[in-house]
Amino acid sequence: MKKIKVNDVKLAYRDEGTGKPLVFLHAFPLNQMMWDGQINAFAPEYRVVTFDWRGFGESEFGTKNLTMSDLADDLAELFNQLNIEKATICGLSMGGYVAFAFYRKYKEKVNALILSDTRETADTEEGKRSRYDMAALVRSKGANAIEKTMISKLLSATTLQSLPATVELTRAMIAQAHPEGIAQALMAMAHRSDSSDLLPTILLPTLLVVGSEDQLTPLSEAKRMSKILKNSQLETIYNAGHLPNLERPENFNRAISKFLNRL
Numbered sequence: 001m002k003k004i005k006v007n008d009v010k011l012a013y014r015d016e017g018t019g020k021p022l023v024f025l026h027a028f029p030l031n032q033m034m035w036d037g038q039i040n041a042f043a044p045e046y047r048v049v050t051f052d053w054r055g056f057g058e059s060e061f062g063t064k065n066l067t068m069s070d071l072a073d074d075l076a077e078l079f080n081q082l083n084i085e086k087a088t089i090c091g092l093s094m095g096g097y098v099a100f101a102f103y104r105k106y107k108e109k110v111n112a113l114i115l116s117d118t119r120e121t122a123d124t125e126e127g128k129r130s131r132y133d134m135a136a137l138v139r140s141k142g143a144n145a146i147e148k149t150m151i152s153k154l155l156s157a158t159t160l161q162s163l164p165a166t167v168e169l170t171r172a173m174i175a176q177a178h179p180e181g182i183a184q185a186l187m188a189m190a191h192r193s194d195s196s197d198l199l200p201t202i203l204l205p206t207l208l209v210v211g212s213e214d215q216l217t218p219l220s221e222a223k224r225m226s227k228i229l230k231n232s233q234l235e236t237i238y239n240a241g242h243l244p245n246l247e248r249p250e251n252f253n254r255a256i257s258k259f260l261n262r263l
């Protein structure tokens with residue numbers, strides 16, 4: 001895996017193929033391996049960039065008190081280092097939260113948006129409290145203390161029953177995350193701003209994708225967002241939970257391809 005110095009940390013990244021840039025932002029608490037199926041599908045036609053957020057996968061973790069805006073700055077600096085002026089950004093869940101923070105600060109760098117299994121609203125008080133508890137647990141007991149709960153929330157019942165390799169990959173990605181990286185990301189998500197004000201101002205072509213069995217950001221959320229986003233389409237991926245790109249890669253890729261072809 002290649003490494004690149006971005007702000008104060010070295011990030012692990014992949015930059016494959018040529019053509020219009022397509023940048024994938026991974027979910028919490030995973031890493032860029034979740035996008036392998038998308039690199040394979042899209043690198044023959046596009047310049048596909050994936051990377052590990054600081055604290056995840058093979059990236060270093062840096063400053064304390066991380067915010068979504070810091071992650072957006074990492075992404076902007078990665079664009080600079082890789083000479084990417086503008087890209088279509090696909091953010092899944094936490095990747096979507098950063099996509100909103102990035103759009104807020106750097107909208108001139110965004111060509112189109114793919115928002116998968118995410119939401120624009122901030123955490124509720126109860127949501128924040130459960131993140132603080134999870135951060136404390138990970139800091140004291142390590143990443144494997146959250147593996148089981150996370151896997152049952154991330155994957156659909158169908159995936160859990162019938163796709164053992166996907167379950168194992170998800171487990172391995174969680175195990176690879178740095179406990180402090182996980183805790184920092186939890187705090188950054190808990191304190192993220194509400195992007196409800198942003199949604200009606202986004203006029204770019206936007207694809208919303210959601211797993212039909214997503215428990216964390218259910219289909220109803222995506223439907224609600226699709227009504228506010230003026231230039232959006234919604235694709236539901238059946239038999240998938242919170243990670244449709246990993247659980248049903250062919251269907252996910254087909255939805256993205258259709259969207260990209262129309263840009």
Ligand code: MLT
Nearest residue numbers: 027028092093094095216
């Ligand atoms: C993710 O998949 O990135 C997380 O589930 C997001 C969250 O916990 O809000």
